[in-house]
């Protein structure tokens with residue numbers, strides 16, 4: 001008979017909580033997942049998943065019998081000892097992380113020595129220490145989350161590393177958390193709490209720095225006639241640099257990088273240290289989102305009355321997340337210049353509609369391109385690579401495309417009759433039609 005695995009508790013079933021719950025259930029653990037929103041708990045209990053994350057729905061369906069969704073904290077505390085806190089920590093107006101949801105959860109936990117708070121939410125370094133100061137008998141382990149939206153299930157099951165931070169006195173709790181992750185086979189790194197918290201913020205800030213760096217290199221490539229794809233490849237072959245996260249584009253977005261880079265900068269600032277580099281990383285990213293406007297003006301002159309089709313609205317492919325998506329800034333800037341903006345996204349359209357009220361939402365890429373003076377590829381959805389671009393060129397008023405993710409093959413677009421411009425790539429004119 002197989003040994004019964006320890007029940008895992010999850011507090012907050014947003015994106016991180018839901019993936020955590022589903023994956024631990026897949027590993028054979030009974031899971032109790034608690035959220036304060038009755039509506040969310042009801043729909044999850046009926047098997048309805050409102051976020052788009054590849055593989056997640058299947059996992060939840062397959063393990064439905066192992067997972068209990070509830071709003072009742074007492075049910076959670078009675079059934080689970082190990083409690084993963086997965087509530088969100090959005091940015092405040094000051095750029096710091098908003099810890100109100102974390103604090104609300106902590107206040108509900110008993111200091112009985114029976115439960116272990118495992119912090120998955122991204123919090124400023126020092127948060128664990130301050131919680132422990134207020135509740136000295138609470139076992140506290142930091143276990144930051146490194147999942148990427150769109151590949152979260154895969155990332156959970158194949159972690160590069162699992163970081164587990166605990167301070168003296170909590171080693172046994174940390175052992176218990178490490179035990180949960182051992183079957184996955186990734187490297188488990190044990191640290192103190194503040195270092196674990198810092199690893200999470202520093203990792204995201206470093207990745208964001210890589211992106212802003214390559215985006216600036218791309219901008220210089222445009223001036224000197226170099227190709228950023230080739231440059232990134234050549235740089236990445238140096239093992240010290242690596243090829244990952246060197247894709248130039250129209251800036252990073254999402255719920256993590258913008259928030260965490262700013263939170264780290266503010267955290268440093270609050271201690272009196274000015275984090276100069278991150279200030280530039282943020283500024284480069286903001287400007288990068290707007291560069292497309294200049295590129296369009298270069299081709300079209302004034303944008304007043306011009307129709308621009310945005311292909312893709314989500315902050316990246318394989319997610320319906322619109323948080324800090326470059327499309328939001330771009331649409332507003334284009335409208336600010338007098339353009340009419342149409343938008344299409346295969347998955348995020350519904351979420352986007354509420355945030356882009358004055359953008360004409362279409363139900364297909366072709367419909368967005370109809371009569372357009374230019375297209376901008378904002379999100380690298382697979383279907384855009386497979387679009388019939390020759391048919392698209394015929395439906396547009398002017399077959400011009402700015403590829404904001406360097407996702408399309410310039411030769412294919414050229415052959416289809418497009419003027420093509422990417423980021424840090426050579427501009428190409430349409431290939432002349434063969435002589436009759």
Ligand code: UGA
Pocket residue numbers: 122145146147148149150204207211244245246247248249250251252253254255256257260315316
């Ligand atoms: C990011 C981190 O990659 C995860 O490790 C982390 O767990 C997560 O934040 C988090 O803190 O929760 P995520 O925001 O889901 O994950 O997405 P990424 O794939 O990292 O992409 C972030 C943004 O950077 C996207 O807008 C993407 O288009 C952009 N990006 C990424 C580039 O512009 N160039 C690249 O080379 C890579």
